[in-house]
Structures are given as structure tokens and as C-alpha cells.
Amino acid sequence: MRVDLITLFPEYFHAPLRIGPLRKAQEAGSLQVFLHDPAHYADHPKAVDDVPYGGGAGMVMRPEPVVRILRKLPPGGTVIYLSPQGIPLCQKRVEALARKEHLVILSGRYLGLDARVVEAFVDLEVSIGDYILSGGEPAALVLLDAVARLLPGAVGDEASRERDSFTATVGGILAGPVYTRPPVFEGMAVPEVLRGGNHAAIRRFLRKEALRKTLHRRLDLLRKIPLSEADRALIREIAEEEGWSF
Numbered sequence: 584m585r586v587d588l589i590t591l592f593p594e595y596f597h598a599p600l601r602i603g604p605l606r607k608a609q610e611a612g613s614l615q616v617f618l619h620d621p622a623h624y625a626d627h628p629k630a631v632d633d634v635p636y637g638g639g640a641g642m643v644m645r646p647e648p649v650v651r652i653l654r655k656l657p658p659g660g661t662v663i664y665l666s667p668q669g670i671p672l673c674q675k676r677v678e679a680l681a682r683k684e685h686l687v688i689l690s691g692r693y694l695g696l697d698a699r700v701v702e703a704f705v706d707l708e709v710s711i712g713d714y715i716l717s718g719g720e721p722a723a724l725v726l727l728d729a730v731a732r733l734l735p736g737a738v739g740d741e742a743s744r745e746r747d748s749f750t751a752t753v754g755g756i757l758a759g760p761v762y763t764r765p766p767v768f769e770g771m772a773v774p775e776v777l778r779g780g781n782h783a784a785i786r787r788f789l790r791k792e793a794l795r796k797t798l799h800r801r802l803d804l805l806r807k808i809p810l811s812e813a814d815r816a817l818i819r820e821i822a823e824e825e826g827w828s829f
């Protein structure tokens with residue numbers, strides 16, 4: 584995958600691109616990242632922003648430098664603008680983006696990017712949550728990391744991704760708790776079933792705890808998925824254990 588990142592702060596990405604899945608995906612040849620600074624395409628160094636039409640406080644990113652970059656890129660990339668006004672990012676969207684060959688990611692600053700660029704050049708506006716960042720760079724990094732870890736060679740054990748929350752293999756719910764050694768830590772023991780070799784019992788336990796966590800924290804996720812009869816039985820068990828009715 585080719586990723587072109589358009590940002591007024593390219594240095595923001597230097598360290599993260601050398602760490603973990605982002606580094607590994609590049610080393611494996613499944614990811615190439617190019618950084619582009621609109622300041623280098625402005626008519627003069629300070630012409631990257633200007634006052635907003637209509638008045639009021641703040642500045643707006645001017646269209647020309649960004650569009651000059653967009654026009655020199657190879658055609659066909661999916662252009663994404665990180666914005667709190669975008670559609671919320673979710674794992675399904677990340678998986679769809681990971682199947683693309685070329686992404687162009689635009690980070691805004693100030694009040695945002697001139698709306699005409701968004702209108703004419705952007706395919707997808709993406710938000711990483713209902714809060715305001717000072718710039719699109721952290722959001723671009725979130726998107727890039729989530730996409731990159733799905734690319735070949737990005738994670739050591741690719742099967743481990745199938746245990747992640749929101750994935751189809753986990754049925755779109757939260758993944759539930761995990762444990763490692765020691766078996767007892769500060770008086771807290773790892774659940775007995777996980778220490779035995781009964782794989783059916785282990786699978787049942789993990790599913791039940793995943794359902795329990797999702798019931799407690801993200802009922803919205805459970806409402807979106809078709810529950811199997813086995814899941815329903817586990818939910819009834821949880822309800823009985825916890826003394827609630829539905």
C-alpha cells in the first residue's frame with residue numbers, strides 16, 4: 584500500500600514510522616509512506632493559512648498548497664480528510680481501507696481545511712471521536728496504525744489479530760480479558776479453567792467473558808450482531824450470576 588500523508592508537521596510522524604507495526608510493514612514492503620508539507624508548496628512560507636471569510640477568530644488552511652500536492656500525486660488514491668465532522672472510524676472501515684492500494688491522508692490544522700478542497704477532492708471524511716484535537720496528525724497516526732497492522736508482515740503473529748475486539752472472528756464484540764504468568768499475582772489467581780487443557784471449556788469461558796464485558800460496556804455492539812443460541816445461553820448464565828433480568 585502507498586500512503587501519502589499531507590501535513591504541516593511531517594516531523595510528527597518520524598518516530599512512529601520507525602516503531603512497531605508501522606516499521607515492520609514498511610520493512611516487509613507492504614507499506615510505503617510519503618510525507619508532504621503544504622508549506623513547501625505555498626506561494627511564500629507563511630501562505631498556508633488565512634483569515635476565515637465571514638470573520639471571527641482563528642485561521643483556515645488555504646486550498647492552493649494542498650491542491651498542488653494532490654495534483655502531483657499518482658491518480659486513483661482514496662483521499663481521506665481527518666475531521667471531527669467526519670464519519671466515526673471503526674474496525675470495519677479500517678479493514679476496508681487496508682484493502683486499498685493507495686491512501687492519501689490529509690491532516691487539518693487551525694479551524695480546518697478550506698471547504699472547497701474537501702468538497703472537490705476528498706472521498707472520505709473520518710473522525711476518530713467526538714472531541715477536538717489541535718490538529719489532524721494524531722488522528723492520521725491512529726488511522727495509519729490501525730490500517731498498517733492489518734498489512735502483511737506488520738505483526739509478528741498474524742493469527743493474534745483474530746483475537747482482537749471488533750473483528751469478525753470475535754463476532755464484532757469486545758475481546759474480553761487475557762492473562763499470563765504468574766498464575767497468582769498479588770493474591771489474584773488466573774481463572775482455573777485457563778490453566779487446564781480442556782479446550783472446549785476454555786473457548787466457552789473466553790466467549791462468556793467477552794460477552795460479559797460487552798454487556799457491561801458496549802451494549803450497542805451486542806445490539807448490532809446476530810446472537811447464536813449458545814451466546815444467548817451464556818448471556819442467561821451471566822444474568823443469573825449477576826442477578827439481573829432482561
Ligand code: SAM
Pocket residue numbers: 664665666667668689690691692693694695696709710711712713714715716717718719720722
Ligand atoms: N473547527 C473544526 C471543527 O469544529 O470541526 C476543528 C478544527 S481542529 C482544531 C483542527 C484539525 O484537527 C481539524 O481540521 C482536523 O484535521 C483535526 N481534528 C480535530 N479533531 C479531530 C477528530 N476528532 N478526528 C479527526 N480529526 C480531528
